[in-house]
Amino acid sequence: MSDATTTKKTATKPKKSTSKKASSKKVPAATTETVDNRAEAKSRFNAALDEAKAGAAALRAEAGERAGAYRAQAKTKSGDLMTEAKNYGNEAKTKAGELAVEGKTKVSDGLSSLGKVVGDTATDIDGRFGEQYGDYARKASRSLQEASAKLDAKSVDEIGEDAREFVRKSPGTAVGIAAIFGFVLARMFSGSRRG
Template identity: 55%
Template sequence: MAAKKPSTTNKTTQPAEATVAATDNATETVDMTGGDTTSADTSPRTAEAKSRFNAAIAEAKAGAAALGDEAKVRAGQYRDEAKHKREDWSGEARNKAGELAVEGKHKASEALSGLSRMIDENAPTLDEKLGAKYGDYARNASRNLQENARILDEKSLDELADGSREAIRKSPATAVGIAALVGFMFARLFR
């Protein structure tokens, strides 16, 4: 009996492919399982198209980088301009506030002097109607107001601010009471 030769069949693990159509740029192949794949043809036209495409991408990247750099430079310039303008405006505002504070200090001094004169002018009337004791109180108050007006006029804003801070530290309750009284007087005055 002759020994049977085992039959050899082609059992490969890779699917077989069949060429469906071929063009100048690519060959389309279909595998036997139903999927299709595209493999690039290395013709001169394909290589030229790829190089042009890559050059266009490189040029676009360079353009985007240049725009980004220009945007950073302009942003820095705008930031510097804004900083200088802010400093200018801040300096102008500080100067204007200083001018207004000096003007306000002068007006307050004038108001105290005017109030002092008014009280001093009415002191004789108080002497007649209420007695000399009340007239003396009015004259004393008038002198104190005149002295405070003189001090207010002579001192600088920094000295006044320091003096106010010190007075508030020494007697916060008195400072709150005076602020409430001044607020009430302004409310009545501008009503």
């Protein structure tokens, strides 16, 4: 019986094949082609990547050159504009100085004329209201004439400094005078529009 059991065991075990055909695997031709295609695609991709990098570097260099050119143009234009602005500023200062001198002359002439008119009417005031009021008119006339002479003697810069000093010493009075002057100007211009 022992022989029968041994035979049975050997019959159930599958036999291992020792042939080389079964153990060696052949790579099909389609797989070799796929590997070759992948290598070619990878090499083309790397070439395209290198080309894109070179193009980006060229664009960066061109952008740098253009930015430098634009910067140079902007500096030149800025310098030109600054020079123009300085020229306009100097012209404006000159014109403002001329207008200030002209205005000072007109104010001085106006004060002088007003002083003469008040002085000329002093005799009429004496006759109508009395000598006391005529004397007031003569004093006012002299004050106006003196103010006109002082104004003529001073330069525009000196007048400006005197005005600043007056405002520093008595700002309340300066604000009051400015308000009255503004009111008078507003009335003059609103009256000229109506007429």
